[in-house]
Amino acid sequence: MRLSPDTISRLPGGVTRPSYDRSQPIGIVHFGIGAFHRAHQAHYTDACLEAGERGWMIAGVSLRSSTVARQMNPQGGMYTLTQRSDEEPETQVVGSVREVLVADKDQSVISDNIASPDCHIVSFTVTEKGYCRAADGSLDFDQAKNGFYPLLEKALARRQAAGLPGLTLLSCDNLSGNGKQLGRLMGQWLDKHSPQVATWFREHCTTPDSMVDRIVPASTEQDLAELEERIGLRDEAGIFTESFSQWTIENSFADAHPAWDKFGVQIVPSVEPYETAKLRMLNGAHSLLAYAGLDAGYSFVHEAIADPALRAMTQRLMRDEAAPTINPGKGQDLSAYADELIRRFDNPALQHRLIQIAMDGSQKIGQRWLDTLAIQGKRDNSCPAILTALAHWLRHIRGDIRPVDDPRAQEFENVWKEAGIEGIVKAMFGSDGLLQSQWKPSEDELSTIKHALQAIS
Numbered sequence: 001m002r003l004s005p006d007t008i009s010r011l012p013g014g015v016t017r018p019s020y021d022r023s024q025p026i027g028i029v030h031f032g033i034g035a036f037h038r039a040h041q042a043h044y045t046d047a048c049l050e051a052g053e054r055g056w057m058i059a060g061v062s063l064r065s066s067t068v069a070r071q072m073n074p075q076g077g078m079y080t081l082t083q084r085s086d087e088e089p090e091t092q093v094v095g096s097v098r099e100v101l102v103a104d105k106d107q108s109v110i111s112d113n114i115a116s117p118d119c120h121i122v123s124f125t126v127t128e129k130g131y132c133r134a135a136d137g138s139l140d141f142d143q144a145k146n147g148f149y150p151l152l153e154k155a156l157a158r159r160q161a162a163g164l165p166g167l168t169l170l171s172c173d174n175l176s177g178n179g180k181q182l183g184r185l186m187g188q189w190l191d192k193h194s195p196q197v198a199t200w201f202r203e204h205c206t207t208p209d210s211m212v213d214r215i216v217p218a219s220t221e222q223d224l225a226e227l228e229e230r231i232g233l234r235d236e237a238g239i240f241t242e243s244f245s246q247w248t249i250e251n252s253f254a255d256a257h258p259a260w261d262k263f264g265v266q267i268v269p270s271v272e273p274y275e276t277a278k279l280r281m282l283n284g285a286h287s288l289l290a291y292a293g294l295d296a297g298y299s300f301v302h303e304a305i306a307d308p309a310l311r312a313m314t315q316r317l318m319r320d321e322a323a324p325t326i327n328p329g330k331g332q333d334l335s336a337y338a339d340e341l342i343r344r345f346d347n348p349a350l351q352h353r354l355i356q357i358a359m360d361g362s363q364k365i366g367q368r369w370l371d372t373l374a375i376q377g378k379r380d381n382s383c384p385a386i387l388t389a390l391a392h393w394l395r396h397i398r399g400d401i402r403p404v405d406d407p408r409a410q411e412f413e414n415v416w417k418e419a420g421i422e423g424i425v426k427a428m429f430g431s432d433g434l435l436q437s438q439w440k441p442s443e444d445e446l447s448t449i450k451h452a453l454q455a456i457s
């Protein structure tokens with residue numbers, strides 16, 4: 001029997017469930033309703049609703065597939081969230097999502113929701129590639145026409161015409177200056193397609209930066225079967241995560257927002273120090289563990305981090321290479337942060353797959369590794385852990401070892417074929433290389449990567 005509003009009364013007592021009215025207005029439209037959103041923003045919003053706030057139900061939007069809609073809509077938008085640690089798993093039902101809409105077939109409902117006076121926030125977890133940036137960081141209009149941009153343009157135009165307040169567009173993706181990037185890219189889209197809306201957008205809407213953090217492995221059939229065994233109902237949309245959760249948002253809202261801050265969310269003048277620490281230390285370490293860990297034959301983060309050589313390399317990346325590039329905010333202790341990250345990576349109950357982290361490397365390594373290299377390079381400091389990690393990434397994208405899930409996979413495979421092991425490092429990172437960034441590698445750095453690559457090939 002499936003989890004749904006009609007069946008939740010059958011759940012065992014230990015599983016908490018929403019007691020609020022779920023027919024109240026939709027205040028948030030969320031693009032990219034994957035596992036991360038459900039473990040994070042929707043969970044904080046559920047806590048606000050449970051505490052008696054009204055008007056913050058979420059309409060989720062899937063941009064690419066109808067899978068999540070098929071999982072959640074028959075359950076009335078409900079799903080369970082299970083926290084896994086070394087203690088008994090803790091499961092609760094989250095009720096803040098009303099329904100899941102699919103971009104290409106529910107366009108008018110999505111637009112109605114955003115254009116409604118009840119809506120105050122449009123949020124995003126569309127992953128790095130969902131912002132449709134060209135290699136130089138500007139908007140790639142060709143890609144963007146299949147993303148959220150045209151939908152949002154139409155809905156914003158309706159708000160403008162109706163004289164409604166602007167919206168907070170809240171990016172919750174792992175990009176540096178995620179809000180600033182969203183504002184810039186959305187502005188570029190509107191300048192080209194609706195200059196009048198562009199002016200209104202810049203005057204009335206805001207795009208706060210935010211740092212989001214919670215490790216959320218993709219759920220497996222085994223997870224769902226065990227859950228069903230434990231709670232007596234089948235939940236096709238069940239999410240499994242760690243107990244840790246963090247959200248820091250720049251205090252720049254266009255309009256009302258849920259009192260997320262009552263549930264641990266920090267609303268601060270600038271997110272930058274938290275965001276850079278998270279991207280360069282947590283995500284930077286994750287990507288290193290992914291590529292080097294897969295090459296060492298591991299499947300999960302907790303296995304890779306238990307390997308003494310990989311553990312030492314991870315510590316070096318976080319403490320010696322990334323941390324010195326971060327200006328800590330008030331009360332931010334980067335060494336304690338690194339300790340905590342290692343503890344989180346060690347959690348065997350999470351079963352976080354390295355291959356999940358390895359995907360979309362072309363979109364990730366800029367803010368995770370190359371920014372650190374750029375800053376350390378200017379100081380004449382070398383970063384052996386990141387350079388070794390780059391060698392593992394290059395090996396990964398060769399395309400003949402394991403499947404490469406990356407929007408640029410084909411391009412990379414072709415370059416590998418042309419350049420071979422002798423030329424690949426320069427073809428990727430040299431002055432005319434495919435991956436242009438702030439980091440201008442020295443000859444020494446290029447040859448360190450090449451030697452590391454030869455050693456693992």
Ligand code: CS2
Nearest residue numbers: 212213214215283286356357
């Ligand atoms: C991971 C992140 O898949 C990845 O690239 O590094 O999803 C990571 O688990 C989250 O950012 C943690 O907050």
